[in-house]
Amino acid sequence: MADLGQWLRQGKTASRQDPVRANAGVSPVSLRNVYVKFKAVQARREQMVVALNDVSLDVKRGECLAIVGGSGSGKSTLARVVCGLIKPDSGVVEVEGGRLYDKASARGTSAANVQMVFQDPYSSLDPLWSVRKSIEEAFLLRFGQTSDEEGRDAAHYLRVVGLGVALGASRPKQLSGGQVQRAAIARALAARPSVLIMDEAVSSLDVSVQAQVLQLIERIKQTENLTILFIVHNLAVAAAIADRVAVFNKGRLVELGQPSQVFKTPKDSYTRELIGAIPRIASDPTTEAGA
Amino acid sequence: MTSNARSWFLNPSFVFACITIVAIVVCAIAAPLLAPVGPNIQLSQGLTTGGMPLPPSWTHWFGTDVLGRSVVSRILYGARATLIVGVVSNVAAVIIGTAVGVLAGMFDGWRRGILMRFVDMMLAYPPLLIAIAIAAIVGPSMWIATLVIALSNWTWIARVVYTKTLSLRERNFIIASEMLGGSKTWVTLKHMIGHVAPIMVIWGTLGVAITVQLSAALSFLGVGVQPPTASWGNIIYQNESYFTVAPWLVFIPGAFVLLLSLAFNIAGEHLQEWFEVSEERFEASADDEGTAYARSGDATGP
16 A cells, blocks of 8 residues: 555656656647527526637736736636536647546546636635645545655645745634644645636735745745636735736636736726726824814 | 533433433333333232332332223333434434435536435425325334334435535635546535535434434334334324223323423424534634734734
8 A cells, every 4th residue: 555655646746847847948828719508697687698609818928917807707616617516618729748538547637737716715724634634635536645745745846835844733713813724834835736716815815924925935936836717806915926917807718917017007098997996095094184 | 611601511401301312211221120020920919900100109100901900111111212203213214315415415407406406305294194105005013113213204304405405515615626636526525515414413413303303203103113112102003992991001101291292392402403503603713814913912923
């Protein structure tokens, strides 16, 4: 069993490293003309809602691509398509050169390379499990490692995300939201993905906690050699962390570029609307009252 | 155990329920030691000169039955058959219902449809009619009664577990497990079972209240535990025609059926409240993000 575990570990480790080295010239995530529609009930009437409309996008290796847009713009649907959770009605989705939703590769490709961190940290970890056990699940499923080795590796990833090793014994309900989100990031990292999707991962955290988690994300992007898809509705967060920004409106990709270009000289009218909707802090009311 | 849990489980009604259940189980196990005579011994002074059962007295606490047997002995020994049928059938029902409910919830498409339509079909059959029909074919017995009760009760549990499984499948930690490569079997055994376990415990407790009554009903109809083996239900069945002249022969075993059912009901409801409050605590902690560490000054940060 130990030999089998070691063989599994070597095999899985090799396959994890290979996509990054062997596919250095390949986009880690590539979408071509992806179209997704859902049935929805609105005003008691069933109708089709287009969640993604002819979306084509190539993500650059090692970048942090922020995906912004209003509610219902298709951001989360895009995340789930890339994760292999929602099959598009048409179009091609490739992860590390492997085509998703192809019967031959599908989930295996995605599971090896893409992990997601969810908006609600408390629902993304099993409330009955300790944090350590949740991280060890990643090792068991990905590499078939023994508990001793998992114990050591779980502690490593807890340190990577800035959590004390002792917190590994805690259940999610015993930790703060920021700590649980860090634990969820640790679990995602433990699977050694090449692509990490953060689906509104900081939206439910308060501002000070948000800043610290964003710093963590910036750090792990470098140290873990990750490509990050960062889904967010807060444009300021997108501007702070992203190498490029993709703006979605009603399922369409309407603008793509660097934050300085997208936010300062937006080309699309919807992008201008989004930027214009950001609340501005008025002039200091205390000085106005004293005048 | 936290002080909160201690105070919860020291609730007077829960304590009463637990003591009652334990007492009845102990009496059933220790029946040979506690009973004044064997359950089928016909006492030489067990009937009146007119051939009628003796009423409760200091000599015979629960009186005698129509055959002059000690009712105390038959109640004590009868607890065994009643508990065996009630508990075994309920355990079987919980296992079957949980398995079907989880499978139906984890499957998609036509397999889920087939399973749930089967559950609906089984729900439509009245259990007593099934019991009578099976007894007519293979002959009545304690194990036939156990089987029938299990087959009629699992459907309720299956529906509850199915609904719970469906809601759990939408939770992010299940999706995360699947994204890690977890198969349906992995997700079911590692995650789902732990979360439906409270349902199993609650139904395992509440269900005994139902199965004990069903067991008594089947015995009363003559298709459950067969004489001379004593059970609370067949004590009522064998003595029902003497109800007007010897009402204790119906009221006393009936009272024990009621007491046992009530105890399991109270215990089951208490456990249900406990698990519901525990689940609310999981949800409530999501609203406290940031505040706990800020007060504690945790050096590791949020």
